[in-house]
Amino acid sequence: xxxxxxxxxxxxxxxxxxxxxxxxxxxxxxxxxxxxxxxxxxxxxxxxxxxxxxxxxxxxxxxxxxxxxxxxxxxxxxxxxxxxxxxxxxxxxxxxxxxxxxxxxxxxxxxxx
Amino acid sequence: xxxxxxxxxxxxxxxxxxxxxxxxxxxxxxxxxxxxxxxxxxxxxxxxxxxxxxxxxxxxxxxxxxxxxxxxxxxxxxxxxxxxxxxxxxxxxxxxxxxxxxxxxxxxxxxxxxxxx
Numbered sequence: 001x002x003x004x005x006x007x008x009x010x011x012x013x014x015x016x017x018x019x020x021x022x023x024x025x026x027x028x029x030x031x032x033x034x035x036x037x038x039x040x041x042x043x044x045x046x047x048x049x050x051x052x053x054x055x056x057x058x059x060x061x062x063x064x065x066x067x068x069x070x071x072x073x074x075x076x077x078x079x080x081x082x083x084x085x086x087x088x089x090x091x092x093x094x095x096x097x098x099x100x101x102x103x104x105x106x107x108x109x110x111x112x113x
Numbered sequence: 114x115x116x117x118x119x120x121x122x123x124x125x126x127x128x129x130x131x132x133x134x135x136x137x138x139x140x141x142x143x144x145x146x147x148x149x150x151x152x153x154x155x156x157x158x159x160x161x162x163x164x165x166x167x168x169x170x171x172x173x174x175x176x177x178x179x180x181x182x183x184x185x186x187x188x189x190x191x192x193x194x195x196x197x198x199x200x201x202x203x204x205x206x207x208x209x210x211x212x213x214x215x216x217x218x219x220x221x222x223x224x225x226x227x228x229x230x
Contacts, residue, residue, distance in 0.1 A: 034218075034219070036221075041223070041224075041226075042223050042224070043117075043119075043205055043221035043222050043223045043224050044156070044205075044221045045221070046218055046219065046220075049218070089155060089156065100146060100158050100161065101156075101158075101219060103155045103156045103157075104155060105154065105155045106154075106155050
């Protein structure tokens with residue numbers, strides 16, 4: 001089955017800096033790669049996703065890149081703010097509509113003012 | 114999109130007892146899942162809740178321990194049976210719903226934080 005590795009497990013940055021979280025996956029059939037943000041006491045919430053037919057996607061301060069050859073994808077957050085502090089999970093799936101998600105272990109991001 | 118209401122949000126239970134968690138969705142969805150998130154850990158899929166048939170369990174999870182019901186396309190329950198302290202976790206309901214003409218997205222409930230003493 002699919003295996004998703006995520007690094008780093010914790011990341012501390014100063015407000016305004018950029019943060020990068022990286023994930024690798026094992027199953028070349030995976031074609032959907034979402035990123036979730038989980039705040040304390042809440043369920044994960046989708047912040048951005050990318051499908052295998054594109055290499056990069058951007059939404060304001062958040063961007064995701066995908067390298068299918070190397071089987072890795074990354075989350076980039078620019079101009080970080082304290083409210084970005086949360087646990088971020090990457091995931092992979094073969095078909096987001098009908099197959100399950102395999103999650104990475106998560107990255108705790110702490111943005112200091 | 115989909116809005117998920119999960120109950121209870123938290124509970125403290127005695128070992129040996131059972132707890133049933135409810136998941137209500139504001140729209141009909143085909144795919145509904147139950148995940149476990151142990152303290153400080155990632156999400157692990159317990160099972161896929163199938164409407165009108167038995168749930169599909171992942172390796173390491175069995176129906177006797179985690180019975181699941183899915184009576185219709187908007188509701189499901191997960192029961193954690195004969196609980197032990199090792200069952201202390203956050204249990205999350207998830208659904209897949211359309212967000213556009215061709216796109217789908219997984220939505221999560223806020224979770225049930227279970228502590229077994």
